[in-house]
Amino acid sequence: MSTIDLAETTLRELNRTLQSASTGSFRVTNPRGAHAVAAGLNSDIEVEIDGPVGYYCAGMHQVGSVTVRGNASTGLAENIMSGTVRITGNATMSAGATGHGGLVVVEGNAGARCGISMKGVDIVVGGNVGHMTGFMAQAGNLVVLGDAAADLGDSIYEANIFVRGAIESLGSDCIEKEMTDDNFAVLERLLTASGLTARTDEFRRFGSARQLYNFAVDDIDAELANNGKASV
Amino acid sequence: MSDQNQPQPETGPSAAAQVIEPWNLRESYTYDRRAIAEIRRAANTGIYRIRGWGAKRELPTLDDLVFLGASMSRYPLEGYREACGTDITIGEDRAENPVKLDIPITIAGMSFGSLSANAKEALGRGASEMGTSTTTGDGGMTPEERGHSSKLVYQYLPSRYGMNPDDLRKADAIEVVVGQGAKPGGGGMLMGQKITERVAQMRTLPEGIDQRSACRHPDWTGPDDLEIKIIELREIVGHRVPIYIKVGAARPYYDTALSVKAGADAVVVDGMQGGTAATQDVFIEHVGIPTIAAIPEAVRALQDLGVHRQVKLIAAGGIRSGADVAKAIALGADAVSIGTAALIAIGDNDPQYESEYNKLGTKAGFWEDFQAGNDPAGITTQDPALASRLDPIIGGRRLANYLKVLSVEAQTLARACGKSHITNLEPEDLAALTVEAAAMAKVPLAGTGWIPGATD
Numbered sequence A: 001m002s003t004i005d006l007a008e009t010t011l012r013e014l015n016r017t018l019q020s021a022s023t024g025s026f027r028v029t030n031p032r033g034a035h036a037v038a039a040g041l042n043s044d045i046e047v048e049i050d051g052p053v054g055y056y057c058a059g060m061h062q063v064g065s066v067t068v069r070g071n072a073s074t075g076l077a078e079n080i081m082s083g084t085v086r087i088t089g090n091a092t093m094s095a096g097a098t099g100h101g102g103l104v105v106v107e108g109n110a111g112a113r114c115g116i117s118m119k120g121v122d123i124v125v126g127g128n129v130g131h132m133t134g135f136m137a138q139a140g141n142l143v144v145l146g147d148a149a150a151d152l153g154d155s156i157y158e159a160n161i162f163v164r165g166a167i168e169s170l171g172s173d174c175i176e177k178e179m180t181d182d183n184f185a186v187l188e189r190l191l192t193a194s195g196l197t198a199r200t201d202e203f204r205r206f207g208s209a210r211q212l213y214n215f216a217v218d219d220i221d222a223e224l225a226n227n228g229k230a231s232v
Numbered sequence B: 001m002s003d004q005n006q007p008q009p010e011t012g013p014s015a016a017a018q019v020i021e022p023w024n025l026r027e028s029y030t031y032d033r034r035a036i037a038e039i040r041r042a043a044n045t046g047i048y049r050i051r052g053w054g055a056k057r058e059l060p061t062l063d064d065l066v067f068l069g070a071s072m073s074r075y076p077l078e079g080y081r082e083a084c085g086t087d088i089t090i091g092e093d094r095a096e097n098p099v100k101l102d103i104p105i106t107i108a109g110m111s112f113g114s115l116s117a118n119a120k121e122a123l124g125r126g127a128s129e130m131g132t133s134t135t136t137g138d139g140g141m142t143p144e145e146r147g148h149s150s151k152l153v154y155q156y157l158p159s160r161y162g163m164n165p166d167d168l169r170k171a172d173a174i175e176v177v178v179g180q181g182a183k184p185g186g187g188g189m190l191m192g193q194k195i196t197e198r199v200a201q202m203r204t205l206p207e208g209i210d211q212r213s214a215c216r217h218p219d220w221t222g223p224d225d226l227e228i229k230i231i232e233l234r235e236i237v238g239h240r241v242p243i244y245i246k247v248g249a250a251r252p253y254y255d256t257a258l259s260v261k262a263g264a265d266a267v268v269v270d271g272m273q274g275g276t277a278a279t280q281d282v283f284i285e286h287v288g289i290p291t292i293a294a295i296p297e298a299v300r301a302l303q304d305l306g307v308h309r310q311v312k313l314i315a316a317g318g319i320r321s322g323a324d325v326a327k328a329i330a331l332g333a334d335a336v337s338i339g340t341a342a343l344i345a346i347g348d349n350d351p352q353y354e355s356e357y358n359k360l361g362t363k364a365g366f367w368e369d370f371q372a373g374n375d376p377a378g379i380t381t382q383d384p385a386l387a388s389r390l391d392p393i394i395g396g397r398r399l400a401n402y403l404k405v406l407s408v409e410a411q412t413l414a415r416a417c418g419k420s421h422i423t424n425l426e427p428e429d430l431a432a433l434t435v436e437a438a439a440m441a442k443v444p445l446a447g448t449g450w451i452p453g454a455t456d
């Protein structure tokens, strides 16, 4: 394992090293809240970051694994494509935002808009999630072991949100849905992958009522022309 | 055009006023036939009007400015002999590979989805032939457009549809879209008719839905965050390519200043005339300020920060002619970007499809339903039969010709003002024809030294 000390190395040098490595394990020390740490990784390497990171840690992550031992600020693993990003602490806003694939595990709590506009990523949060989690979530699975704050899943598309704890309120067009066998299987797989323990039968599932998918368009004139009368 | 003396109804912006009515009929100015038609339409459908194109109302434009030309006190350059440069470079301070354009006219962001693959190809071919760039749009990058564009700007939009780090690394520049002139404060729209299987897949959406994209970015909320976002983007692409920020013309002084602060290599300011693939009519016509008013304010911000002509300004919204290009640059822009005019050049609103426009209840030259997916010219559609009407090679040639004309017209005006490079044009070369234009463009009303609102 090679160690890179961010107290001694610039962010550019760190990311250049990680982005150009093809294999191996790296330990990053003294991150001290630096932004864009380990962003844009695209090879099968393992990165461990000892301490808190700033915005966009592991942004657009593609391959390999990144583990943060500490907290992360806004946009952890935003637009992740595949691979794994794990954080032992809490993540602030927009964790896993717009992710297309891969797995994001937040062992602590996640702040507002976790999984916003997610497009296929799987996200598992050990603690609670903030308001507007899963806003406009398009695809993928979001698992919350704790509670969810207001407006969960607002304007959600085809993503699934699984919550074990209490829900403050659901956002527009988000409804509770039945847990199918497939859902239980997915949940089981994600819990196992995350290393967090919970019973699958404790979760409820939320998804789209699909009422916002198309504009409601009236056409009184056509009704009259076709039927000679219009419904009231 | 058989008889030029006959009234020609419906050929200009005040078409309704030109229609000759019997003397006893009086049309209301307030409730004119357009207002009545819209009230009736709303009452029938219960939904706001959604359409393409840009603002259609009468606005102050660059036509309200004229060049003074050279005379006793300065001498012109020979039109056919003396050099007048048109090239610009974007991002030389911070990007390993700056964008070098041969002409100061770029093709604006228009997505595959809103446009057919053939239309995107035609834009790529025409722009590449003239040494300028095209731009992706709200829907990701297709291999076809990457293949046909020698310089491709990759848009980074609130929706992040199709956003992919591999594509990001293939881009020649990245454009962070904060807003668009047709709808500052609004997100994208694509109606169900155009969400075909391929489009749906690229955007991870269910087929056939009426897509309403996000209007805010999901992972930053203000200019301080955006500054960090730009650091991230630069890290991901290894600081190789320039980063632009595109804003709709709302508060151009502050929006430009904050874009500079956030670390942009270029700021794209898109005026309210700017085109769109699909937006609420109420948004198109009533939000934002005209291009002529936006450019000088953006320039003032760049000058106040001491970065004018270093951080580049790309002006857009209603650019149609070489005169528009030259005037935008004289006001202080470094380049312009065109959307609607490029579509017209490749065949949008082509009179050869007149009978088909009539079937859709409209006419060539008036058609604006880019959202509907049934474009007779095969440009703003995903219908394979309609799309096949546009030959991308011929479309590309037409666009190249058009860009050539814009560029040579702009050079003609620059030479007439004695400039050996088009970006040497300056506000001093201009006069305004209306008080409004003088106040907005901050150049004197023609024949006077008066700039309304100027403090000294």
Ligand SMILES: Cc1cc2nc3c(=O)[nH]c(=O)nc-3n(C[C@H](O)[C@H](O)[C@H](O)COP(=O)(O)O)c2cc1C
Pocket: B052, B053, B054, B108, B109, B110, B111, B114, B115, B136, B137, B138, B139, B155, B177, B179, B180, B181, B188, B246, B270, B273, B274, B275, B276, B277, B316, B317, B318, B319, B337, B338, B339, B340, B341, B370, B380
């Ligand atoms: C069909 C069409 C699609 C567009 N799609 C986008 C888009 O995806 N993203 C964007 O930032 N602007 C989009 N625009 C706006 C253009 O990028 C540009 O700002 C505008 O067209 C400039 O004004 P003009 O049409 O008067 O030249 C679109 C415009 C049109 C006409």
